[in-house]
Amino acid sequence: xxxxxxxxxxxxxxxxxxxxxxxxxxxxxxxxDLPDRFSVDIIxxxxxxxxxxxxxxxxxxxxxxxxxxxxxxxxxxxETGAAKFLQDEGIQIEPCYDIDALEPIGKLVQEGMxxxxxxxxxxxxxxxxxxxxxxxxxxxxxxKIALVTxxxxxxxxxxxxxxxxxxxxxxx
Numbered sequence: 001x002x003x004x005x006x007x008x009x010x011x012x013x014x015x016x017x018x019x020x021x022x023x024x025x026x027x028x029x030x031x032x033d034l035p036d037r038f039s040v041d042i043i044x045x046x047x048x049x050x051x052x053x054x055x056x057x058x059x060x061x062x063x064x065x066x067x068x069x070x071x072x073x074x075x076x077x078x079e080t081g082a083a084k085f086l087q088d089e090g091i092q093i094e095p096c097y098d099i100d101a102l103e104p105i106g107k108l109v110q111e112g113m114x115x116x117x118x119x120x121x122x123x124x125x126x127x128x129x130x131x132x133x134x135x136x137x138x139x140x141x142x143x144k145i146a147l148v149t150x151x152x153x154x155x156x157x158x159x160x161x162x163x164x165x166x167x168x169x170x171x172x
Contacts, residue, residue, distance in 0.1 A: 003162070010077045017148060023155045024162055028119075029144045031080040041147045043166050046119035048081045048141035050134040051109040060134060064091050068114035070105050071095035081141035082117035088140075106131070119143035 006013070010027035017025045017038075026043065034040060050060055057063035064086075072079045074095075086093065096114055099105050105116050106124060110131050119142070126133055147166050149159045 009075075011075075014148065017150070020150075023153055024147060024149045024159055026145065026147055026166070028077050029146050029148075030077040031084075034148065037151055039149050039151050041163060041167060042144055043147055044145040045139070046121060046143040046145065048085055048117055048136040048138075048143070049120045049124070050115065050117055050132075050136065051106060052115040052132045052134070053109065053112050053130045054132050055130075056115055056132065060136075061089065061091060063115050063134075064093055064117075068096035069093045070097045070099060070108055070114040070116040072102065072105060072116065072118050073100035074098055076100065081119065081143055085117060085136060085138075085141045 006016070006022065008016070010025075010030070013022065013025040013027050014030075014034075016022045029040065050063060052063045052067065056067050072082060074083075097108070099108075102118055102121050103123060105118055106128070108114060109116055110128055112130075117136075120133075120135065124133070125131070147163055149163070153159050
């Protein structure tokens with residue numbers, strides 16, 4: 001089996017999958033159900049976290065309302081967890097920054113440039129100086145990373161091998 005990995009946004013890799021350009025996609029799931037012609041296998045669930053500096057405020061609300069808000073790309077399918085959380089909590093804030101990568105958001109928060117609601121991604125440095133990570137323990141706001149494949153794939157053995165490899169170490 002020859003595996004080719006193509007990076008992109010969840011929206012772009014799903015578009016490639018829908019147009020039969022790729023046979024499988026590992027992506028963040030959107031806030032809506034995918035069409036029935038696709039199989040979805042959850043690989044990982046990433047809870048929403050509030051990133052702030054240690055001195056940014058006492059409560060979640062205070063940290064979000066009294067500091068510049070760094071929003072994870074508003075067009076990203078994964079951003080919907082933060083938007084839902086803010087809506088459910090009745091918190092209305094305008095972002096000062098809109099950034100499409102998680103690592104720079106973590107660094108900006110560390111440097112005191114603001115606070116952010118982001119998925120708890122695998123590369124988050126929990127031991128970073130001055131960084132407070134407040135996990136929001138409600139699955140409603142989780143980012144779900146999944147293997148998505150067409151149910152009528154032309155490469156069933158390759159898809160099954162990829163699925164077995166990804167799910168054997170699943171972090172669900």
